[in-house]
Amino acid sequence: MKISITTPVTRDKARSLKAGDIVEITGVIYTARDAAHKRMLENLDKGIPLPVDLTDNTIYFAGPAPAKPGEAIGSVGPTTSYRMDAYSPRTIELGLTCMIGKGARNKAVTDAMKKYGAVYIGAVGGAGALISECVKSCEVVAYEDLGSEAIHRLEVEAFPGIVIIDSEGNNLYETEPPKYAEK
Amino acid sequence: MREVNVSKITDCIKRLCIDANCSLNDDIYFSLKNSLEGEKSPIGRDILNQIIKNADLARKKCKPICQDTGMAVIFIEIGQDVHITGGSLTDAVNEGVRQGYKDGFLRKSVVGDPLIRVNTGDNTPAVIHYNITEGDKIKIDVAPKGFGSENMSKIYMLKPSDGIEGVKNSVIDCIKKAGPNPCPPMVVGVGIGGNFEKCACLAKKALLRPVGSSSDIPYIADMERELLVRANKLGIGPQGLGGSTTVLGINIEAFATHIAGLPVAVNISCHVTRHRSAVI
Structure with missing residues (x-):
């Protein structure tokens, strides 16, 4: 059964989602990847406020391809999330409740997810053309000079995902592969 | 001239x-379709179907x-x-x-x-x-x-005494450590021999060979087949969420090397392994 999620995602809502849940996300989400995370947090240290309030917000680790004329966005699949492990514990502390990406996360991230209540949702890596069909609008809201790495505000409808790591630390990457491993 | x-x-x-970038090569496309039948995980099959649908859509719309x-x-x-x-x-x-x-x-x-x-x-x-x-x-x-998979690649400077088992274990080690990160099912290019940079170039070049093709060198072709079976027993599966489709193909290229060495490079690639060629 698919669970519909409408953003913003509250801490309580994030805590209610369990590893293995198949979800469809509708609402506003923001893209940010390596360079945007680095700049956001370095700026914050200098006293410059975040360009987007992270409270109950969703960050999609992604950098879209350019839109063709008449399209909302180009292909936009997830990027590998571990590169954001250096930043995610802090963004979660700042209010982030939902991350969308692909690939493993480290213990510091899962500890922060447990402590504050956040969820990590996997999208299918390499399915960027298909995922772009769920994006209804896209605008750059910060760091335009970073090109694809700028922060984009996306309105999505029924964006497909699967809860990979939940706020209790259950992790499909740890539980599922051993079921299919053969000697 | x-x-x-x-x-x-x-x-x-x-x-x-x-x-x-917009049209997936037939070898990969049909390898994905063929893997559906053997995939034991329901989530794995669902992911493979999404990947195939994505390739169809990209081709139709000429989109990456x-x-x-x-x-x-x-x-x-x-x-x-x-x-x-x-x-x-x-x-x-x-x-x-x-x-x-x-x-x-x-x-x-x-x-x-x-x-x-x-x-x-x-x-x-x-x-x-x-x-x-x-x-x-x-x-x-x-x-x-793409760099999701490039980042998971490795070079192993083995000793001659490590032999063929050392080579095989290096390839499996690299795939295992890559896990869900490089967008499995993966395609794996392996370079054996040469020196530090030559083996890396061989591994990259191995990725140009179609999935499903074999090396002309019989013992290397045997190793390709054996490693493919071993890799698909790891259980990593599509997107690392468990399953029997972890690797679509392993291509190995070999070259002469020095009496003191046995370099092995493993270039991990994803299910969107792309190439096109032309002759002028």
């Missing part, structure tokens, strides 16, 4: 960049299969009887990349300096490998490579 104007090379590379349209890796074999006219060959290659990535609405993913990290805005420079061969033709392979 046969003369070839650089503008022909620019046009050719532009076209290959767009084709490679994956938003990471990569760094453009270009192999150029130039016949020694060709005279290139009209300007710099390297400039012509980069111009082809520039035009392809702009006109094809492909993502510009290259920063000009690895530490200062400012995007060059046109996906240049490309990584270009030149080779001189016999004849009067120019063969061009364009292989855009």
Whole structure:
């Protein structure tokens, strides 16, 4: 059964989602990847406020391809999330409740997810053309000079995902592969 | 001497960049379709179906299969009887990349300096490998490579005493450590022999060979088959969420090496392993 999620995602809502849940996300989400995370947090240290309030917000680790004329966005699949492990514990502390990406996360991230209540949702890596069909609008809201790495505000409808790591630390990457491993 | 104007090379590379990024090669496409039948995980089958649907959509709409349209890796074999006219060959290659990535609405993913990290805005420079061969033709392979999988690649400087078991264990170790990160099902290119940089180039070149093809060297072909079976018993599965489709193909290239060494490079690639070639 698919669970519909409408953003913003509250801490309580994030805590209610369990590893293995198949979800469809509708609402506003923001893209940010390596360079945007680095700049956001370095700026914050200098006293410059975040360009987007992270409270109950969703960050999609992604950098879209350019839109063709008449399209909302180009292909936009997830990027590998571990590169954001250096930043995610802090963004979660700042209010982030939902991350969308692909690939493993480290213990510091899962500890922060447990402590504050956040969820990590996997999208299918390499399915960027298909995922772009769920994006209804896209605008750059910060760091335009970073090109694809700028922060984009996306309105999505029924964006497909699967809860990979939940706020209790259950992790499909740890539980599922051993079921299919053969000697 | 046969003369070839650089503008022909620019046009050719532009076209290959767009084709490679928007239209998945048949070998990978049919390998994905074939893997559906053997996939034991229901989630794994669902993911494989999404991946196939994505490739169909990308081809239909001439849209990038994956938003990471990569760094453009270009192999150029130039016949020694060709005279290139009209300007710099390297400039012509980069111009082809520039035009392809702009006109094809492909993502510009290259920063000009690895530490200062400012995007060059046109996906240049490309990584270009030149080779001189016999004849009067120019063969061009364009292989855009995303970095989700590139980051999971490794070089193992083994000892001769590690032997074939050492080589096999290195390949499996690399796939295991990559886990869910490189967008499995993966395609794996392996280079054995040469020296530090030669084995890495061999591994990259191995990825140009179609999935399902075998090495001409019988014992290497046996190793390819054995490693594919072993890799698919790891359980990693599509997207690392468990299953029996972890690797679509393992291609190995070998070269002479030094009496003291046994270098092995493992270049991990994803289910959007791309390349296109042309001869001028």
